[in-house]
Amino acid sequence: DIQMTQSPSSLSASVGDRVTITCRASQSISSYLNWYQQKPGKAPKLLIYAASSLQSGVPSSFSGSGSGTDFTLTISSLQPEDFATFYCQQTYSTPPYTFGQGTKLEIK
Amino acid sequence: EVQLVESGGGLVQPGGSLRLSCAASGFTVSSTYMSWVRQAPGKGLEWVSVIYSGGSTSYADSVRGRFTISRDTSKNTLYLQLSSLRADDTGVYYCARGEVSSGHENFDYWGQGTLVTVSS
Numbered sequence: 341d342i343q344m345t346q347s348p349s350s351l352s353a354s355v356g357d358r359v360t361i362t363c364r365a366s367q368s369i370s371s372y373l374n375w376y377q378q379k380p381g382k383a384p385k386l387l388i389y390a391a392s393s394l395q396s397g398v399p400s401s402f403s404g405s406g407s408g409t410d411f412t413l414t415i416s417s418l419q420p421e422d423f424a425t426f427y428c429q430q431t432y433s434t435p436p437y438t439f440g441q442g443t444k445l446e447i448k
Numbered sequence: 449e450v451q452l453v454e455s456g457g458g459l460v461q462p463g464g465s466l467r468l469s470c471a472a473s474g475f476t477v478s479s480t481y482m483s484w485v486r487q488a489p490g491k492g493l494e495w496v497s498v499i500y501s502g503g504s505t506s507y508a509d510s511v512r513g514r515f516t517i518s519r520d521t522s523k524n525t526l527y528l529q530l531s532s533l534r535a536d537d538t539g540v541y542y543c544a545r546g547e548v549s550s551g552h553e554n555f556d557y558w559g560q561g562t563l564v565t566v567s568s
Contacts, residue, residue, distance in 0.1 A: 371552070372552055372553075374552075374554045374555075376493075376555075378493075382560075383542055383558035383559060383560055383561055384485075384493065384542070384544075384555075384558055385558070386554055386555060386556050389549050389550075389552050389554040390549065390550055390551075390552040393549065393550065393552075395554075395556070427492065427493055429493075429554075429555075431552060431553040431554065434498075434553060435495070435498055435506040435507075435508075436495050436506075436508055437483065437495040437498070437553070437555075438495065439485075439492060439493040439494070439495065440492075441492045442492040442493070
């Protein structure tokens with residue numbers, strides 16, 4: 341099975357900052373990579389699919405890039421509502437639909 | 449509007465059983481693939497099971513042989529039968545709708561989750 345590793349595991353940032361979260365796959369997954377955002381006590385929400393395609397209704401401050409084994413999620417200017425935990429997910433070789441361990445973004 | 453509403457969680461003793469339900473509206477559960485994803489307290493997301501539109505199913509190694517995914521098209525509802533439950537099955541269980549966008553799979557809608565607690 342393909343393993344997904346995110347870094348960092350946690351991150352502190354301020355409103356207005358530019359933030360980048362990294363996800364690495366244990367083997368090439370082309371662009372079969374999704375990003376989800378989860379706020380405390382809530383269900384995950386799809387942000388990005390196919391590595392760089394923005395899901396409908398998601399602010400353009402979110403962007404994704406990468407292919408092969410290395411991927412990034414970037415938030416161009418942090419807003420108060422953006423603080424959450426973010427997960428990557430591979431869909432290259434399914435099942436299983438493997439998630440990364442998560443990156444918790446906290447307010448500095 | 450697409451909605452997913454889970455139910456059926458609760459407290460169960462180790463070795464016990466439980467059936468989770470996920471009532472769907474705004475689409476037909478048999479028209480796409482549907483998954484269950486769980487989250488242990490304070491931990492990350494773990495994919496559990498999938499049922500495809502054709503009816504084939506698959507499970508994570510951690511639950512294979514103990515959990516069974518199914519659907520009832522007349523009720524437009526997804527199910528997860530949990531058996532031989534262990535303490536490490538404790539967590540919030542989410543159902544999620546599978547979508548294929550530009551040839552790429554993703555989970556575009558999620559339910560609010562239902563909590564399963566396995567404890568004596």
